[in-house]
């Protein structure tokens with residue numbers, strides 16, 4: 001029986017939306033998750049800082065026997081994917097950006113695609129690059145939303161949904177005149193805002209970067225005969241700062257979650 005784990009990391013809560021999807025699609029897999037809450041938010045950090053945190057995150061995950069790594073963070077995927085692959089050639093690494101771009105390209109009929117993401121992800125131009133390489137006709141409208149991640153981490157989607165919705169609506173406002181038919185939630189934290197995004201912009205097709213990557217991971221595990229046959233999957237959750245507040249919000253996403261602090 002395989003003891004191997006799928007390693008997943010993010011700056012915080014966003015990564016758990018990917019873990020939730022892995023549990024849904026691949027319930028037998030062992031998962032080890034690291035939320036680098038000490039350095040959250042990543043979205044306003046320099047490329048050098050994001051690379052350094054991402055490398056450290058993977059080192060922590062590698063204490064476990066990994067069969068795959070999921071970069072459940074668009075900001076890290078945008079800035080650090082190549083470096084992570086270079087230093088970890090022996091482990092397959094899956095990123096969220098290409099998977100989300102692929103789904104948006106498949107869904108969009110008018111080739112007008114909006115993206116909300118962190119400042120760093122938007123500045124990297126990685127989504128625009130991916131969507132243009134899929135189809136030159138794609139018109140891409142990225143919006144940086146620096147206020148959203150700290151609000152989500154504070155649990156404001158529950159404690160103050162009115163304020164959360166107003167802030168999201170402000171960011172989405174410029175997209176209303178762009179005639180987009182598809183919106184990418186290009187930050188894994190924003191998966192939590194799926195319903196609010198639908199309410200603010202009804203009729204749009206919504207693509208969550210958190211979820212698309214899991215189909216790719218599943219395909220890889222299947223094709224390489226690496227699917228787990230565990231009867232009881234192990235799940236390990238770690239963060240780099242005080243877990244108390246994080247655990248309360250995380251419990252809204254994952255049942256029976258227990259989080260330990262490392263570092």
Ligand code: DGL
Nearest residue numbers: 014041042043074075188
């Ligand atoms: N959830 C992350 C992302 O997908 C990081 C957000 C942040 O820490 O700013 O970009």
